[in-house]
Amino acid sequence: MAKKVIGILGGMGPEATVDFMSKIIYNTPAKIDQEHLRILVDNNPQVPDRTKAISKEGESCGPVLAEMARNLEKWGADLLAMPCNTAHYFADFITEAVKIPFVNMIEETANTLVENGVKKVALFATDGTLRAGLYHQKLQETGIELVVPSEEYQEKVMRTIAGVKAGDYKTATAYKAELVDHVVARGAEAIILGCTELPIAFKDREGFNITFYDPTDILAKAVVKKAIE
Numbered sequence: 708m709a710k711k712v713i714g715i716l717g718g719m720g721p722e723a724t725v726d727f728m729s730k731i732i733y734n735t736p737a738k739i740d741q742e743h744l745r746i747l748v749d750n751n752p753q754v755p756d757r758t759k760a761i762s763k764e765g766e767s768c769g770p771v772l773a774e775m776a777r778n779l780e781k782w783g784a785d786l787l788a789m790p791c792n793t794a795h796y797f798a799d800f801i802t803e804a805v806k807i808p809f810v811n812m813i814e815e816t817a818n819t820l821v822e823n824g825v826k827k828v829a830l831f832a833t834d835g836t837l838r839a840g841l842y843h844q845k846l847q848e849t850g851i852e853l854v855v856p857s858e859e860y861q862e863k864v865m866r867t868i869a870g871v872k873a874g875d876y877k878t879a880t881a882y883k884a885e886l887v888d889h890v891v892a893r894g895a896e897a898i899i900l901g902c903t904e905l906p907i908a909f910k911d912r913e914g915f916n917i918t919f920y921d922p923t924d925i926l927a928k929a930v931v932k933k934a935i936e
Contacts (some may be wrong), residue, residue, distance in 0.1 A: 709889060710744055710745070711934040712784050712785045712786075712936050713731065713745070713746045713785075713786060713788065713814050713930055713934055714746075714747045714748075714779030715747070715748045715749070715750075715787075715790065716787060716791075716794075717748050717751065718750045718751040718752040718753070719789075719791035719794055720872045721750055722871065722872075722907060722919075723871075723903035723904055723923065724790055724811040726903065727788075727926065727927060728748065730923055730924050731744065731927045731930060734924075737892045742936070744931065744934050747782050749775045749778060754771050754772065755767065755768050757791065757797075757833070758834050758838075759835075760835075761796050761839050765891065768794055769799075772794065772797050772910045773800040773803070774804075775863070777804050777805060778831045780807050782912070784807060785807055785934070786807055786808045786928055786933055787801065788809070788810045788813070788930045789809075789868060790926065792813065792832060792833070792836050792922060793832070793839070793902070795813050796835070796836075798811060799851065808933070810930050813841050813842060813845055813922070814845060815922070815925050815926055815929045816842075816899060816901075816920060816922040817841065817845040817848075817927050818850055818899070820846070820920065825851055825918075825920075826852065826896065827853075827895055827896050827897075828852070828853060828874070828896065828897045828898065829853075829854040829855070829856075829890035829893070829898045830854070830855055830898070830899045831864050831898060831900055831902065832905075834865060836902065837855060838906035842901060854880075854895045856886065856890065860886060861887075862868045864886060864902075864905075867880075867882055868902050868904045868908075870908065871904035871905075872904060876908075879907070879908040879935055880908055883908065883909060884914075887915055891917060895917070896917070897919070898918070899922065900919055900920065900921050900922065900923075902924060905925070
């Protein structure tokens with residue numbers, strides 16, 4: 708049976724898109740080039756700011772994402788994925804624009820937490836993801852308790868994300884230990900790195916005695932499974 712072609716709605720941000728592609732490759736059981744999956748990528752950094760769009764302070768992302776999805780389908784994609792947590796607020800624009808499946812990163816992450824028996828998890832994410840309640844809703848449905856940083860520490864999460872986007876890795880890694888300590892003190896048994904820049908900032912997890920869940924990697928595993936099954 709032929710493998711499915713993966714379409715990626717990317718550019719949010721560009722490095723997170725490359726990280727996602729790397730994880731698809733890493734999670735593909737291939738020994739030669741021809742056993743890997745074909746990937747079509749629209750790496751579009753011009754998608755409007757997701758957090759501003761959610762708070763109605765900026766242009767909606769929906770029409771742009773819908774156009775990207777239609778193009779990927781037209782170019783030959785059999786399924787779609789989007790390595791941006793916050794942009795999932797606009798997922799309906801994507802699913803309504805195409806006939807091919809859209810693999811939802813938020814849903815896949817929630818399913819993984821349930822499978823692993825997690826009861827109380829912290830969420831590091833953008834202000835937009837928190838404001839939209841994307842993970843809140845899914846985890847509430849599963850009975851998992853969610854811990855979010857206080858306002859002071861949420862500012863540090865946003866600085867971490869901005870550091871990766873700007874290529875300022877000193878800032879991107881400056882707050883890791885205190886952020887983890889903060890949510891552990893609040894009873895978290897695991898942490899969702901719920902912005903696709905955060906797995907890059909938290910690439911070195913040595914010394915942390917807590918389980919991290921990387922939605923980018925979870926999405927990559929799900930996409931590979933659907934593409935080769």
